[in-house]
Amino acid sequence: MDTAAQLPPIETEPLTWVEICALYPDQFVCLVDVRPVEPRSPEIRTARIVGYGPTRRAAFDPIRDTRKYSRWSIVFTGECTKPLRRPTLILDDEALKSLCS
DSSP states (O other): OOHHHHSOOOOOOOEEHHHHHHHSTTOEEEEEEEEESSTTOSSEEEEEEEEEESSHHHHHGGGTTOOSOSSOEEEEOSOOOSOOOOOOOOOOHHHHHHHHO
């Protein structure tokens, strides 16, 4: 039996981001019905939780086989300790000349 079949899906009422972080500290949470603080803002005002766990996969497993939610997101409630990935940009002499002129 796979993990998704063992976990019953949960579905909370809308919670604020502070409440989500307090209930699921240092966990990945799968959110639906996300309401941002402002339009196009990455900050979350309220959302409903439909899954959680120590990994992204564990948070998504409860809804993996359902098509009930067309929009969802997975967010980490703790502080990220890994360095951010940054794109590498290599400028050759020709590109550098065009930027400096």
